[in-house]
Amino acid sequence: MKEFQIVVLAKQVPDTKNVGKDAMNADGTINRAALPAIFNPDDMKALEMALECRDIIKKENKVDVKVTVITMGPPRASEIIRESMFRGADGGIVISDKRFAGSDTLATSYALAMAIKKLGHYDLVFTGRQAIDGDTAQVGPQTAEKLEVPQITYADEIIAATTDSIRLKRVLQNGVEIVESKLPVLVTVHGNAQNCRSRHAHLVISRKNDEIPMWTADDINPDFERLGMKGSPTKVKNIENVVLAKKESISIKSDDEGIRGLVEDLTAAHIF
Amino acid sequence: MNNIFVYCELKDDGKVADVSLELCSKARHLADRINVEVEAVVIGNKLKGVELELFKHGVNNVFCLEDQRLAFYQTLPHFSVMTKLIEREKPYSVLFGATPVGRDLAPRVASYLRCGLTADCTALDIDENGNLMQIRPAFGGNIIATILCPDVRPQMATVREGVMKQEIFERQAHTTVTNLSAAEFLEPADFVVNIIERKLEEKRIDIKGAPIIVSGGYGMGSKENFKLLHELAGLLGGEVGATRAAVDAGFCEPERQVGQTGVTVRPKVYIACGISGAVQHRSGMEQSALIISINTDPHAPLNSIADYVITGDAVDVVTKMIKYCKSNNKK
Ligand SMILES: Cc1cc2nc3c(=O)[nH]c(=O)nc-3n(C[C@H](O)[C@H](O)[C@H](O)COP(=O)(O)OP(=O)(O)OC[C@H]3O[C@@H](n4cnc5c(N)ncnc54)[C@H](O)[C@@H]3O)c2cc1C
Ligand SMILES: Cc1cc2nc3c(=O)[nH]c(=O)nc-3n(C[C@H](O)[C@H](O)[C@H](O)COP(=O)(O)OP(=O)(O)OC[C@H]3O[C@@H](n4cnc5c(N)ncnc54)[C@H](O)[C@@H]3O)c2cc1C
Numbered sequence: 001m002k003e004f005q006i007v008v009l010a011k012q013v014p015d016t017k018n019v020g021k022d023a024m025n026a027d028g029t030i031n032r033a034a035l036p037a038i039f040n041p042d043d044m045k046a047l048e049m050a051l052e053c054r055d056i057i058k059k060e061n062k063v064d065v066k067v068t069v070i071t072m073g074p075p076r077a078s079e080i081i082r083e084s085m086f087r088g089a090d091g092g093i094v095i096s097d098k099r100f101a102g103s104d105t106l107a108t109s110y111a112l113a114m115a116i117k118k119l120g121h122y123d124l125v126f127t128g129r130q131a132i133d134g135d136t137a138q139v140g141p142q143t144a145e146k147l148e149v150p151q152i153t154y155a156d157e158i159i160a161a162t163t164d165s166i167r168l169k170r171v172l173q174n175g176v177e178i179v180e181s182k183l184p185v186l187v188t189v190h191g192n193a194q195n196c197r198s199r200h201a202h203l204v205i206s207r208k209n210d211e212i213p214m215w216t217a218d219d220i221n222p223d224f225e226r227l228g229m230k231g232s233p234t235k236v237k238n239i240e241n242v243v244l245a246k247k248e249s250i251s252i253k254s255d256d257e258g259i260r261g262l263v264e265d266l267t268a269a270h271i272f
Numbered sequence: 273m274n275n276i277f278v279y280c281e282l283k284d285d286g287k288v289a290d291v292s293l294e295l296c297s298k299a300r301h302l303a304d305r306i307n308v309e310v311e312a313v314v315i316g317n318k319l320k321g322v323e324l325e326l327f328k329h330g331v332n333n334v335f336c337l338e339d340q341r342l343a344f345y346q347t348l349p350h351f352s353v354m355t356k357l358i359e360r361e362k363p364y365s366v367l368f369g370a371t372p373v374g375r376d377l378a379p380r381v382a383s384y385l386r387c388g389l390t391a392d393c394t395a396l397d398i399d400e401n402g403n404l405m406q407i408r409p410a411f412g413g414n415i416i417a418t419i420l421c422p423d424v425r426p427q428m429a430t431v432r433e434g435v436m437k438q439e440i441f442e443r444q445a446h447t448t449v450t451n452l453s454a455a456e457f458l459e460p461a462d463f464v465v466n467i468i469e470r471k472l473e474e475k476r477i478d479i480k481g482a483p484i485i486v487s488g489g490y491g492m493g494s495k496e497n498f499k500l501l502h503e504l505a506g507l508l509g510g511e512v513g514a515t516r517a518a519v520d521a522g523f524c525e526p527e528r529q530v531g532q533t534g535v536t537v538r539p540k541v542y543i544a545c546g547i548s549g550a551v552q553h554r555s556g557m558e559q560s561a562l563i564i565s566i567n568t569d570p571h572a573p574l575n576s577i578a579d580y581v582i583t584g585d586a587v588d589v590v591t592k593m594i595k596y597c598k599s600n601n602k603k
Binding site: 014016104105106109133134135136137138139140141142144145146150151152153154167171172173174175176177178179180181182185232233234235236237238239240241249250251252253254256258259260262263264266267270271272 | 348372405407466467473508566579580584588592
């Protein structure tokens, strides 16, 4: 019997939503120590959609369905693979290599697509809509293009799934749309989707010592020119911190001059 | 060759989306700096007359691809058209709105062409070497990055709605419409994803994700005065929040209540107007990156956690802020 393979792409990210006043160093750099590394929130929802999809397909088709989570990042990103297994994923892989450093979304999606191809067979790929650090929402559609499969973005609910097609509800700017695609297809999952199921106590016990495979660049058979900094056309030229360090409150006069000055300062600092 | 392309998004009524007109206007200014033309791409099922609107916003040439099957946006047909056209015309830059449509399409196109794509830009400029400087917030809005793609063309970017100004220009001396043939640009395989149903709904109020919140308390005095907060929030691309006292007084909808029994928000900027700063309210907003407090009482408790304190009448101060935001936008 053929196995039905569902891939989830997930990223470990600094918790940028919980940026308190101490998250920025005085010199304007990010104080990473003050930001815990977390499972990217949209990706947690992508994991849930994958698990739900597995449940539906298993029940109706009696096939063997596997959910595999892939992450690219430093070795400690295996934490989110472990977390996924505690919540029901069958397994996962970390792809980690210094040669991936400096990847923009083009190089990131290339590496992820090569890792997916390396798995051999896949039917569905779920990603988050957006990672909360890079904030681009580009990796999903770019991975779909590299795999040459259609994409369904901003999905928030599975309407139906079989071994050869999926029907999803997706969030539009001003409404919703229900779409259907043949498999394989890549789906990006919107923040409105269902929260992920919690850990299962028995999985926490049974999977806590499972070895998590770690692949290097060599394992995914890449064109090395397309990895990391070399494979990244976008170059970050300059970074400015917009969070003003906590100071004594500044008093602003409520007259025209005071308010005009404030609005101009905040506009110049890209805050307004 | 080397022109600036703007991918134009269509609204459900067939009109060009505001963000696309904003981009055409911006592209006109950039194009004049480097002596190239602005070309718009419109893909849809009813495009008659669409060029007239675009010419007003500084476009030289409009590429139109009209086909029955293109009533609603779908990724693959638009992807086919854009990639084929870009390969043929070799533009300097291609701009998309950072809307759900633009952020669905642009990355796939950039991936195929293997060019750089900068997400969700809030400003564009051209540097001394003729490269497009793409400025964008990242890291949850806590940093602003300037991004260049020095080696690869086209330089692609998605640009946030409402940050560029829509401008009317005198019609360019040279304007054209170039019709593209569906047979040449589309394939049956582009229609493998089926739209089963589409439901448009009224926008639900959700202030949690707003980068800027203009929040009003009981000190705003009336529902009428809250309109000023909506106007300011609209100008800043933000949302209106409120205290429980303001909600209870009927100044605005309960979905906007911030605090212990409302929503917790962490915007980039929280502008508190006539809010005393009760602990139940503060718990829902004290993690905001920047807090501005406007209050007639210089000792209002909220002032102690504010970065900027403005002592004065909220209606008067907000009216001034609106005035200066408007004059700043015009610059
Ligand atoms: C300040 C700054 C600005 C940047 N701006 C740009 C830019 O404008 N354009 C650009 O091309 N690059 C940019 N980058 C680089 C970009 O952040 C990285 O390429 C990053 O690896 C992927 O982008 P993202 O975080 O935006 O992910 P997104 O595209 O937002 O992620 C979408 C989904 O893809 C999946 N995914 C993403 N990364 C991984 C991963 N490592 N492992 C597994 N799954 C993953 C997840 O499911 C995620 O939810 C920028 C980086 C910085 C620091
Ligand atoms: C269990 C519980 C839960 C609660 N949950 C919430 C919650 O989720 N969210 C919430 O907001 N509250 C909550 N409250 C209520 C909270 O305690 C406060 O009563 C409420 O936040 C006060 O709202 P306010 O600041 O608008 O009004 P007030 O406290 O009445 O303050 C009005 C302020 O406006 C100023 N002012 C007056 N005129 C002007 C003017 N012309 N220009 C400028 N400033 C002016 C005044 O100086 C004053 O500081 C809760 C209370 C309880 C007991």
